[in-house]
Amino acid sequence: MANGTAEHDRTQGAAPSVEEFAATARQWLAAHAPQAPRDYGAILPPELADEGRRWQRRLFEAGFAGVAWPSEYGGRGLSPEHASAWITECALAQVPPFLNMVGCVLTGSALLAFGTAEQKQAHLRPIITGERIWCQLFSEPDAGSDLASLSCSAVRDGDHYVVNGQKVWCSNGRVADWGILMARTDPGARHKGISFFLLDMRSEGVQTRPLRQMNGEAEFDEVFLTEVRIPVANLLGPENEGWNVGMSALTNERGYIGASGISLKRRLDAMLSPGASLDPLQRQELVALWARGTALWAMGRRQGPTASVLGSLAKLGTTELMYDHAVFVAELEGPASMLDSPAATALLSAPGARIAGGTSQIQRNIIAERILGLPKEPRGGVP
Ligand SMILES: Cc1cc2nc3c(=O)[nH]c(=O)nc-3n(C[C@H](O)[C@H](O)[C@H](O)COP(=O)(O)OP(=O)(O)OC[C@H]3O[C@@H](n4cnc5c(N)ncnc54)[C@H](O)[C@@H]3O)c2cc1C
Numbered sequence: 543m544a545n546g547t548a549e550h551d552r553t554q555g556a557a558p559s560v561e562e563f564a565a566t567a568r569q570w571l572a573a574h575a576p577q578a579p580r581d582y583g584a585i586l587p588p589e590l591a592d593e594g595r596r597w598q599r600r601l602f603e604a605g606f607a608g609v610a611w612p613s614e615y616g617g618r619g620l621s622p623e624h625a626s627a628w629i630t631e632c633a634l635a636q637v638p639p640f641l642n643m644v645g646c647v648l649t650g651s652a653l654l655a656f657g658t659a660e661q662k663q664a665h666l667r668p669i670i671t672g673e674r675i676w677c678q679l680f681s682e683p684d685a686g687s688d689l690a691s692l693s694c695s696a697v698r699d700g701d702h703y704v705v706n707g708q709k710v711w712c713s714n715g716r717v718a719d720w721g722i723l724m725a726r727t728d729p730g731a732r733h734k735g736i737s738f739f740l741l742d743m744r745s746e747g748v749q750t751r752p753l754r755q756m757n758g759e760a761e762f763d764e765v766f767l768t769e770v771r772i773p774v775a776n777l778l779g780p781e782n783e784g785w786n787v788g789m790s791a792l793t794n795e796r797g798y799i800g801a802s803g804i805s806l807k808r809r810l811d812a813m814l815s816p817g818a819s820l821d822p823l824q825r826q827e828l829v830a831l832w833a834r835g836t837a838l839w840a841m842g843r844r845q846g847p848t849a850s851v852l853g854s855l856a857k858l859g860t861t862e863l864m865y866d867h868a869v870f871v872a873e874l875e876g877p878a879s880m881l882d883s884p885a886a887t888a889l890l891s892a893p894g895a896r897i898a899g900g901t902s903q904i905q906r907n908i909i910a911e912r913i914l915g916l917p918k919e920p921r922g923g924v925p
Pocket of ligand 1: 677678679680681682683684685686687688710711712713714762894895897898899900901902903904907919
């Protein structure tokens, strides 16, 4: 047992089947869900950082953290299907499946795919024990959808890189211990001039400033990097090949399709609650939204639990539906929805979901090019 805790014994017995594992998870969640933070989704709200860490520690001790990660790094060493079953059971129980997506999914998958033995040893276990919160430092004021145009620079100086630049929209940056950073190591190239770093957020020269959103919350930060020295040992993957590392991390969404289907179904059921008090035109509008959602839900079920380019259809469909529904509910409430009400919060929060993780316009581009086979957008510049 690590650190004298009641850590789950990862070494004994044959691997359970996915069904057995799911049943054990269901049972455990039935007993422990009341200790979980509210189901905040993929992005950890800064004010829930401590509660989230405690929850992650509990999951680790019970054997539900790093389900598909190798046991030498504290994981359970089970299959991606087991990990997917865990996420699905958490969606049914309405609890977060892990502390945050950036650490437990993006950073973890990048380390497992590209990390050196030392990097894996140093970072994987503290992610699933909840000791370290990670944030994502990709977007910049002039590089969001077109991430390859990022300009934050990392210049080699002996056994360090010296980093200067500004990042933005960094979710939970101010509570993060470490960050995954994409920075430019070759100013003469685009995609091929970017490297991927593991950054200790307590390094000298790292400054985070909260950004206030229109819903009143401040879940993300601007991050200023001034003469920050990153040891060469914290370069993940080869120099100038960080684009591949970043893209591989971003597309590692396996297992989330089933879970998002469950929350979509829950939202669809909730949507019908004001049905009795509506006039005929409002009922038609509501049913049109519900039918759209039900078609999306059916598409997700046909797709199964693995990620594919259809994920763009699901992301676009769900976030646009939630936005239209938030507008519909606000219109029903009339002027009262402009005050401090759940309808106002939903209305002011919904646009963010259409932007995070690739905007609706970018999802439409992906659907056009990769599903419909339409000609690619014209792109200029160096490779
Ligand atoms: C809630 C939330 C959390 C986030 N968390 C993080 C995080 O933790 N770390 C991080 O690095 N980033 C994060 N982001 C940033 C997010 O990835 C970017 O906001 C997103 O990629 C869009 O980039 P941008 O804001 O620079 O907009 P831009 O790329 O400047 O886009 C502006 C507008 O132009 C449109 N547009 C751009 N290019 C095209 C095109 N080729 N065709 C058609 N239309 C186009 C866009 O759709 C958009 O409407 C977060 C964003 C949100 C909303």
